[in-house]
Amino acid sequence: MQTGGMDVGYHHGDLRAALIRTSFEVLADCGLRRFSVAAVARRSGVSSAAPYRHFPGRDHLLSAVSAVAARELREAIEATGSLAEAAGAYVRYVARTGAGFHVIFAAELYAVPDDERREQTRALMTTLIDLAGDVSYERALQRVEATIAVAHGYTSLFADGFYDHHATTVDEIAARATDAVRSLF
Amino acid sequence: MQTGGMDVGYHHGDLRAALIRTSFEVLADCGLRRFSVAAVARRSGVSSAAPYRHFPGRDHLLSAVSAVAARELREAIEATGSLAEAAGAYVRYVARTGAGFHVIFAAELYAVPDDERREQTRALMTTLIDLAGDVSYERALQRVEATIAVAHGYTSLFADGFYDHHATTVDEIAARATDAVRSLF
DNA sequence: GTCTATACCGGGATAGAC
DNA sequence: GTCTATCCCGGTATAGAC
Numbered sequence: 001m002q003t004g005g006m007d008v009g010y011h012h013g014d015l016r017a018a019l020i021r022t023s024f025e026v027l028a029d030c031g032l033r034r035f036s037v038a039a040v041a042r043r044s045g046v047s048s049a050a051p052y053r054h055f056p057g058r059d060h061l062l063s064a065v066s067a068v069a070a071r072e073l074r075e076a077i078e079a080t081g082s083l084a085e086a087a088g089a090y091v092r093y094v095a096r097t098g099a100g101f102h103v104i105f106a107a108e109l110y111a112v113p114d115d116e117r118r119e120q121t122r123a124l125m126t127t128l129i130d131l132a133g134d135v136s137y138e139r140a141l142q143r144v145e146a147t148i149a150v151a152h153g154y155t156s157l158f159a160d161g162f163y164d165h166h167a168t169t170v171d172e173i174a175a176r177a178t179d180a181v182r183s184l185f
Numbered sequence: 186m187q188t189g190g191m192d193v194g195y196h197h198g199d200l201r202a203a204l205i206r207t208s209f210e211v212l213a214d215c216g217l218r219r220f221s222v223a224a225v226a227r228r229s230g231v232s233s234a235a236p237y238r239h240f241p242g243r244d245h246l247l248s249a250v251s252a253v254a255a256r257e258l259r260e261a262i263e264a265t266g267s268l269a270e271a272a273g274a275y276v277r278y279v280a281r282t283g284a285g286f287h288v289i290f291a292a293e294l295y296a297v298p299d300d301e302r303r304e305q306t307r308a309l310m311t312t313l314i315d316l317a318g319d320v321s322y323e324r325a326l327q328r329v330e331a332t333i334a335v336a337h338g339y340t341s342l343f344a345d346g347f348y349d350h351h352a353t354t355v356d357e358i359a360a361r362a363t364d365a366v367r368s369l370f
Numbered sequence: 371g372t373c374t375a376t377a378c379c380g381g382g383a384t385a386g387a388c
Numbered sequence: 389g390t391c392t393a394t395c396c397c398g399g400t401a402t403a404g405a406c
Contacts (some may be wrong), residue, residue, distance in 0.1 A: 011264055015389075033218040038381050050390055052383065145342060146365055153338030157330060161292055180331055183369055200371075223399055236371055237401065 016054040018044055020082040023065045028098025032106065045102060062106065062112040070120035074127050083131045083143060084182040087151040088174035094155045095170040098118060101152050133185075150180050201239040205231055208250045213283025216344075217291065230335040247291065248299040254284040255305035259312050268316045268328060269367040273359035279340045280355040287336050290292060318370075328370060335365045 022044045026035055037058050041048045055061040076093050077086045094100035104121060128147070132140035154177040157163065163173065207229045211220055220242050226233045240246040261278050262271045279285035289306060312333070317325035339362040342348065348358065 006259075024348070036381055037383090046389095047391055048381085049392080053389060058382070081246075090388095102341070102345065105345055106348065121333055133374080142361070145347070146361070148347075149333055149338030149342055149362075149365070151338070152341055153334030153336070154330075156287065158226055160287065160290055161295070162330070162333075163292065176327070176331070177334075179340070180369060184365060221399055222401090231371095232373055233400080234374080234397085238371060241401095243400075 004119060014047065015044070015050065016132050019051055019061065020064050020068055024069075024097045024099055027103060029066070032103060035062070059108055060114065062103070063109050063112040064115045065099060066104045066109055067114065067117040067120045069097065070104050070117070070124045072097070073104070074124040077124075077127055077131070077156060081131075081181075083128070083147045083185070086128065086131055086179045087147050087154075087181040088178035090148075090151040091155050091158070091174040091177050092170055094172075095158065100155055101148060108185070113144065146184055147181050150184070151177050156181070186221065186295040200229070200235060201246045204236055204246065205253055206247050207322075208246060209254075209284055212250070212288060213323075217288055220247070232341060233260050237296045244293055244297050245299070247288070250284060251289045251291065251294055251300040252299065252305045254282065255289050255292040255302070255309045257282070259305070259309040262309075262312055262316070266314070267367075268370070269363045271313065271316055272332050272366040273363035275333075275336040276340050276343070276362050280343065280358075284286045285340055286325070286333060286349050319360055331369055332366050335369070339365070 014142050019040055023035070025072075026043060030036075030039065035058075037051050037055075037151050038048045040061070041051050051061065055064065073090065073093050076089045080089050082088050090100070104124070109117065125144070128144045129137075129140050131145040135143070154173050158168075158170070158173045204225055207225050208220070211224050211228060215221075215224065220243075222236050222240075223233045225246070226236050230237075236246065240249065258275065258278050261274045265271050265274050275285070289309070294302065299356050310329070313329045314322070317328040320328070339358050343353070343355070343358045
């Protein structure tokens with residue numbers, strides 16, 4: 001898939017990457033529920049057939065999005081120093097990109113054999129486990145799960161419009177998620 | 186909508202209620218994402234047109250499901266004595282029925298003018314606020330939101346197969362959600 | 371109140387031109 | 389590599405028979 005430094009000169013330069021980028025927008029706007037290859041194509045300004053040159057099908061495109069989201073999220077989390085701050089980083093990342101754990105670990109991706117995605121999701125979990133502190137692996141896993149639950153929970157409420165009445169900002173929600181995780185441990 | 190004690194003698198007796206009941210199964214099996222009137226009809230053993238005698242469209246059926254879920258969930262929560270236990274009750278209810286906050290407060294229902302749903306969701310929130318203890322309304326709301334976030338987060342992880350590797354049971358997840366909320370306050 | 375049949379729409383995916 | 393054109397499928401919703 002690499003362009004190898006040559007200017008290939010076709011319409012987009014890198015439609016594959018553009019499609020992945022646009023997929024985030026579609027996810028943010030429509031949710032995983034109404035995510036469609038056709039919508040991504042429209043929004044990218046290409047025909048509905050074009051994406052199939054780069055991805056065999058809808059799930060493979062989603063898998064590529066999952067891999068990118070897992071990497072970017074891990075990088076955001078590595079810039080913090082604790083699980084509590086990681087929860088805040090998660091809230092901000094999902095609010096910004098539209099792709100959270102429900103996309104990264106979407107059930108429909110289990111059957112998609114995408115080594116890149118599997119590597120990136122594994123690395124993300126490893127990073128979280130490392131942040132859990134010097135405890136047993138079992139205990140670390142439970143802490144990570146609790147953190148994910150809190151972060152994902154707040155994010156879902158925010159995304160579902162739960163806070164609309166109070167004009168709550170992303171940063172406020174991120175702070176609440178951070179505080180909640182902090183008081184867990 | 187009440188049958189008024191008369192035996193009406195048609196195919197189902199009460200197709201409206203049966204459709205709502207079947208909707209829970211479809212939600213549990215397919216998720217909100219793939220929920221469809223057609224699937225509910227198939228599963229109920231009626232034609233795809235039959236539901237439209239009782240509900241104007243997909244969203245109205247979902248709204249009726251939301252109202253029932255809000256009432257049943259409130260009853261389950263009223264049987265507990267604290268927000269922490271309410272979180273556990275929530276995990277168990279959603280695992281059993283498939284309809285959680287993402288259904289009860291689904292964004293696509295905002296536009297549906299269903300007084301019964303609005304009343305039931307309001308009552309559910311009131312019940313939760315009352316459990317938050319003798320604090321300011323603002324503080325109570327924050328506690329409720331934190332509780333919902335934790336409960337919904339754990340439930341999502343469970344539903345998405347996050348715990349499959351460890352053969353975790355519903356009761357274990359419910360206990361973790363309860364513990365997490367307890368350590369929040 | 372429920373049926374069969376159908377119109378309509380939109381997404382998934384492929385064929386073949388360029 | 390992308391286009392246009394097309395097929396298939398399934399869900400929404402309605403019309404009219406029973």
